[in-house]
Amino acid sequence: MSKHRGQPSRASERTSEWRYLLGTPLETFTAFCAEHDLPAYRARQVYEWVFRKGAEGFEAMTNLAKPLRTLLAEHWTIYASTIAQRQESTDGTIKLLLQWADGATSECVLIPDEKRRTACISSQVGCPVGCTFCASGIGGLQRQLAPSEIVEQAMRVRQLCDDAHPLSNVVLMGLGEPLANYGSVLAAVRIVNAEAGLNIGARKITISTVGLPSQIRRLAREGLQVNLAISLHAPNDALRKQLIPWAKNVSIEDLVAAGRDFFDTTGREVTLEYILLAGVNDQLDHAHQLTKICRRMRCNVNLIRYNPVADLGYQRPESFAAHTFAEELRSRGVNVHVRKSRGLDIDAACGQLRRKSADVSTKGVSIPRIAR
Numbered sequence: 376m377s378k379h380r381g382q383p384s385r386a387s388e389r390t391s392e393w394r395y396l397l398g399t400p401l402e403t404f405t406a407f408c409a410e411h412d413l414p415a416y417r418a419r420q421v422y423e424w425v426f427r428k429g430a431e432g433f434e435a436m437t438n439l440a441k442p443l444r445t446l447l448a449e450h451w452t453i454y455a456s457t458i459a460q461r462q463e464s465t466d467g468t469i470k471l472l473l474q475w476a477d478g479a480t481s482e483c484v485l486i487p488d489e490k491r492r493t494a495c496i497s498s499q500v501g502c503p504v505g506c507t508f509c510a511s512g513i514g515g516l517q518r519q520l521a522p523s524e525i526v527e528q529a530m531r532v533r534q535l536c537d538d539a540h541p542l543s544n545v546v547l548m549g550l551g552e553p554l555a556n557y558g559s560v561l562a563a564v565r566i567v568n569a570e571a572g573l574n575i576g577a578r579k580i581t582i583s584t585v586g587l588p589s590q591i592r593r594l595a596r597e598g599l600q601v602n603l604a605i606s607l608h609a610p611n612d613a614l615r616k617q618l619i620p621w622a623k624n625v626s627i628e629d630l631v632a633a634g635r636d637f638f639d640t641t642g643r644e645v646t647l648e649y650i651l652l653a654g655v656n657d658q659l660d661h662a663h664q665l666t667k668i669c670r671r672m673r674c675n676v677n678l679i680r681y682n683p684v685a686d687l688g689y690q691r692p693e694s695f696a697a698h699t700f701a702e703e704l705r706s707r708g709v710n711v712h713v714r715k716s717r718g719l720d721i722d723a724a725c726g727q728l729r730r731k732s733a734d735v736s737t738k739g740v741s742i743p744r745i746a747r
C-alpha cells in the first residue's frame with residue numbers, strides 16, 4: 376500500500392501536533408481553538424485570512440495578538456509546498472510544479488477560458504493506472520496526496536487569478552486516480568466546496584475517474600452535487616484494455632451500470648471523456664460503438680485531440696477527423712463537445728512537467744486531461 380503523507384508521518388518534522396490547515400475543516404480548527412480557550416470567532420477569523428484574504432502565514436493576521444499568532448504557528452502550517460517550476464502558455468494556461476517537503480512533486484494548472492478560471496489539480500503523486508498513452512503512469516504510484524496537498528494545489532492556482540476573473544472551477548483531472556485516494560479526495564472536495572473554504576460550488580467541481588464502479592456508487596451517495604467524468608477512451612473492452620491496462624477487470628458494462636446509478640442517485644449527467652488517438656480509436660466504427668454506449672446512460676461526451684510530445688507511441692488526429700467523429704455522434708443524438716487543446720507550447724499535458732523534472736524514463740506520452 377502506498378504511503379500517505381498523513382499528519383502523523385510528517386509530525387516528527389516539527390511537533391507531535393503539527394497539522395496542515397488547508398486540509399482541516401473549520402469545525403476541527405474550531406475544536407482546536409476551544410482546546411486552547413479561544414472563542415469560535417477566532418477560528419473564523421483565521422479561515423477568513425487564509426481562504427478569503429489569501430494569507431500565507433500567521434504573521435499577516437494583524438487582528439490577532441502576537442502570542443496567538445505564535446501559538447498558531449507552533450501548531451499549524453498553511454502552505455507546505457514550494458513552487459519548483461512555473462510555465463506559461465501563450466494561450467494563458469499556467470502550469471505549476473509544486474514540491475513537497477519529502478521531495479515529491481505535484482502538477483497543477485490554471486486554465487483560463489473566457490470568464491471561467493479552472494484549476495486542474497492532482498490527486499496522487501504518480502499514477503497507478505498506467506494508461507499506455509500517458510506520462511503520468513510511468514513509474515507508477517509514488518504516494519497518495521493528503522487532503523491539504525490537494526487543497527493547496529487549488530489555492531496555488533487561485534493565487535494566479537485576479538479579482539476580475541476569480542477561480543471558478545476545480546477539476547480533479549491531473550495526475551492520479553482520484554477514486555483510488557477516495558478519503559483524501561472527498562475531504563479536499565468538501566473544503567474546496569465549503570463556504571469557509573474556497574467556496575467553489577459543487578457543480579463547478581469535477582472528479583474524473585478511469586472508472587471504479589463501487590467508488591462511483593459511493594460518491595453518488597455523499598450528498599454532493601459534484602460532476603463525475605469517466606475516462607472511457609475506447610468504445611469496446613478489447614481496445615480499452617490495451618489503452619488502460621488497469622481497467623482490465625472493469626468492463627464497459629460495469630461502467631454503464633455505475634454511471635446509471637450515479638445519475639439515478641444524484642440527477643447529475645455523467646461526462647464521458649474520450650481522447651482521440653489517430654488511427655486507434657477515432658474511426659467511424661468506433662463512433663458507432665460509442666453511440667450505443669451513450670444510448671444506455673444519461674451522459675455527454677468530451678472529445679479531446681491527443682497532445683503530441685516526444686517519443687510518440689500515438690498520434691494526434693487532424694482537426695477535421697475529430698469534427699467528423701463528433702458529427703457522427705451528434706447525428707445520432709449524442710451531446711458531444713470537441714474540447715480545445717490548451718497549453719500546446721508548454722508541457723501542459725498531465726505528467727510532462729513532472730516527468731521532465733524527475734527525469735522519469737519515457738515509455739509513452741502524455742495527454743491533456745484538462746477538458747472542461
Ligand code: SF4
Nearest residue numbers: 502504506509511512
Ligand atoms: S491518463 Fe490519467 S489515469 Fe491514465 S495514467 Fe495518466 S493520470 Fe493516470
